[in-house]
Amino acid sequence: MRRKVIILNAAKPDFREVKHYVNAQFGKNVWKAAYQEFKKTIRNIGLNPASGKRMEELADLGLDNFRIRLVRQTRIVYEYDETTVLIHMFIHTRRDFRAHLLRRLLNT
Numbered sequence: 001m002r003r004k005v006i007i008l009n010a011a012k013p014d015f016r017e018v019k020h021y022v023n024a025q026f027g028k029n030v031w032k033a034a035y036q037e038f039k040k041t042i043r044n045i046g047l048n049p050a051s052g053k054r055m056e057e058l059a060d061l062g063l064d065n066f067r068i069r070l071v072r073q074t075r076i077v078y079e080y081d082e083t084t085v086l087i088h089m090f091i092h093t094r095r096d097f098r099a100h101l102l103r104r105l106l107n108t
Contacts, residue, residue: 005046005085014090018074037071042087045069049080057098 007015015038022031045052045067052067055077059066066079070093077089077097091100 001082003046003049003080003083003085005042005087007042007087011087011089018090018092034072038074038076041069041071041076045076045078045080045085045087049078049085052076052078057101 019031019035022034049067052069054064055066055068058064063079065081066077066088069076069078073093075089075091075093075097076087077091078085078087080086089100091097
């Protein structure tokens with residue numbers, strides 16, 4: 001069953017940051033290819049959200065429905081239930097996930 005995928009408002013600045021970085025460092029053609037990969041991955045998440053990698057940091061807290069999917073060097077962090085997928089953030093693999101999450105929680 002295909003789930004509805006929602007990119008949360010908090011994740012949109014993350015995505016714009018990725019877009020800006022890729023355009024600035026690698027050019028528009030690379031961004032166009034990466035953007036297609038993001039779209040394909042997000043569609044796949046809607047079809048099979050459980051296929052993402054478990055987030056051990058959150059699973060240890062009993063939040064087992066959070067997953068990560070990788071597009072190039074960017075992690076897509078999402079949670080899902082029977083009908084919906086919520087994308088919470090896009091974060092580069094070199095960034096500290098815990099620090100980013102803490103900043104996000106404190107700004108909310």
